[in-house]
Amino acid sequence: MSAGGLDPALLPLLRELGDLKRVRSADMDGSFATRGFLRGWGRLVRGEDAVSVAHAQVAGALAAARLGAMDGDKLAQLGLDEEAARSVLLRSMDEVAGPLDRDLTETLRRAVPLHEDDAEEDAPAFAHALGLQPRAGVTCPGRPRIMLQPEENHADHCFMVAVYASLMAPAFGADPVRCWWFGTVHHLHNAAMPDAGFTGEMLLEPHLGAVIEEARRQALDELEGDLREAAAGVFEEIGGDGTPEARAFHAADVIDRVLEIEHHVKARSVTMDTVLGEYELVHEGPVKGFHDDVLRAVGLP
Template structure:
């Protein structure tokens, strides 16, 4: 996933398939726990940060886990070991990681790959804003003067923040940005929506001159919660958020690559699903795949008029 040859800081369309696949972590669930994998990585990532784990370690664990989970779902290190995979568990994770990351920046790739042995961050206590963001839905598509376009299932703010954090790390080498600072900005950039329901662009325009003050008050409430749990982390988060109001720093540019791509790719996902055909499912994806009874399965589908 290299930058465009025309410029080291330009996005290449070749990166989009990886970003699309990662974005589906918002829609992958299992019986292990409530919520999507993206939501749970957001929550456990904040738990690790709040208890004092090094942000660089949390970044590598979360992003590495996201890359692996895109292929393995909730078959993470802990699940594989519990199922008896033993020392082979890390090998399984490494195969999934390698399948996803051939085009990543080599230095970043090596950094994330080393974190696979640590597994996902361990869940723990979090400030109230973390749970609120997991319950707070995104607005959908809004435009002043037009009705809202509601797309279901709606993503929540935890899922969006997690994906912006992950995408931002992957985009960091294109801009020479510090991936840890970009990760923290992504995880924290919607702190205000813990207490501020999302009315989208339409609501922002209707708030008018009140918008900035309302956002600031809501963000400060979350930062105060964070400061009560970990004062040093709260200051680090403030520093990570400071440049993203513009695009002047490498970290801000990497962040905005991630933010705008997740906003648009989330809507594109709904459009792609609407265009899905039986030919794609059966012919390209092999829904009825090779096996000892495939011929009989194919006959059943032909008899039913489904193939």
Template sequence: MARNEPDAGSGGPAAPVGLRELLVELNDLKRVRSSGRLGSIAERLFAQGWGALTGGADPEDVALAVTATTLAACRLCDLDAAFLSAAGLAEATVSEILVSGFDAVAAEVEEPLRTRLRDRLRQRAGLPAGPLPGFVAALAHQPRAGVTCPGKPRILLEPPENHAEHCLMVAVYGVVLSPFYRADPTTVFLAAMAHHFHNAAMPDAGFTGEMLLGDHLGPIMARTTQWALDELEPGLRESVVRARAVLPDDATAEGRAFHAADAIDRVLQIAQHLRAATLTMDTVLGEMELVHAGPVKGFHDRVLEAMRIP
């Protein structure tokens, strides 16, 4: 793990703005769901990542495979390898489609990371599926606090994300951001996947609640974090503890990559609510072509005009 190195933005930008559009789009995977599948795509990938880790997969393999899958899902959503194979497509064709989905959004991912991620989709090797620790479901059922500030009422935006979704998104962001900070992506991924271990048992009252706990906050967080760590076998637990050592500050490249990912995800989660609230019909019908080109578009347009819609 690279420690005490200056990040690539020293004396310049603190983060790579070229990745902004990708990170905004990825954030919606916390809200994409499909029939017959429980939870959002992000929630399910969080579980898949932990299942692979408890099943004995190398953490680097898990970090790259989960990140590659997440980027491909950005446009393909749940048209994933499992569905495409079940629909009768040959394995080579499945890989080709997944790579196409990845390439549609990954142009700004820095090399050689972009090629390494693409190769995970082109030459897919299944990850093991070990037993899921209890904290996986607990984090998926634990809502995030919303916008809180000591001394002020909270701002709740529905539906809330859950902690599994947040951890997965921060982990993927961290991997994608890692080249900019010259950080080890595996360490950032593991740290992010485990950074809310305490919330598996501890309800999230946000910054406000944490401040009201005062001196009790540290011991409570340490105790509840340990409960989650104790669910892991010793080897994996030690790897996670080492990775979590970068969480307290931005003194390491990995710490900077993690905290950049965490801050970006927290703010983009709120931004999507604001974006939805300001959406206009000009965008929907014009830019996004909700009534899109096809053999009956002319008729559709006349119907909407006759009905005075919008």
């Protein structure tokens, strides 16, 4: 199947959003992405509909691309009223939303969350386990593992795949909410099953399918009714790329996997010229001249 509908202009935004796996704050247990994943599951378990949860999560992620953990609740704590807070969040969204489908962007602008709650406390046990379960790193049968530290966890990955898939859905003619749902659900088995990567999967043959099914069943058993049925129904469809939603999901999954490795590679190649020049680490201000003199005096960089 062709992925020709994807616009390369979207890639810088996906890179930026991927850093939500690394955005933290003093009042946040885990990364922005992990916390978002737990909140999403908590809201679903409480009985909220997937449409409102998906839109709020993707809109919140777009706002956080530039604002980080400075969400609506934090802005309110620091004295902004709802109108001012909404304006700040929407400005942050608008800074990065240029490559996105306009209709989807308008939907997300209406859904930008002003208030978060403690829904992560209601997230099922498997969601919390995914927030603790590390990803495998780079593995290949017959070769030693390449460890990447600090490693992401499966909640980070699932949250980002859900966001990416929703944002890329229009390129595939897919439903953004179903794409978000596929990303949210796709690693349920890793709550109980440590990630040994491609190498581990090959070593588990011919038992791999049975092991994944059992691990997945244990997670699904924590859900009830329609939510359990909806989660269980995902796996057959994403086993291939036969539907627009499956294609958007698989595109998001592979992009997130590669961008995560790219992050580690790029972090090791940052130069002082980039930091001081392009990024203006010592930026304009009332004491910049003195700062420059100090750095020259001590021989930095």
